[in-house]
Amino acid sequence: MILEIAQLQVKPEQSADFEAAFAQAQRIIAAMPGYLGHELQRCVEQAGHYMLLVRWRTLDDHQVGFRQSAQYQEWRALLHHFYDPFPTVLHYEQVAL
Incomplete structure (x- = not known):
């Protein structure tokens, strides 16, 4: 599992x-x-x-499957104009519980 963390400044x-x-x-x-x-x-x-946390099965599910999809364009149109500056997005994998 990959955890996407996006710091959003609206x-x-x-x-x-x-x-x-x-x-x-x-x-x-x-x-x-x-x-x-x-x-x-x-x-x-x-x-x-804001902090957005999204759990993905794999990094490619986010980077390729979502970000390169037509649905991402809709997501972008709905949300990206609220950000200043544009968000930092990083991906994490669990090391320990």
Whole structure:
């Protein structure tokens, strides 16, 4: 299992609109092959800061299967205009429990 972690900085005045758009967008990612689950966390100390965690079966399920899909273009259209700056996305694999 691969854990994708994206640090999202949303323009603070657009947080409510971002959360509404994410409610739509999460259906897209949840339907992708290799998707295992996700959660979106909102920071309590910094306005507009979110952490998106997505669990994928493999790195290719995210990097190739999702990011190179037509569905990704829809995801991008729904969400990417909220970010400033563009998110840092890294992938992790479990070492120990």
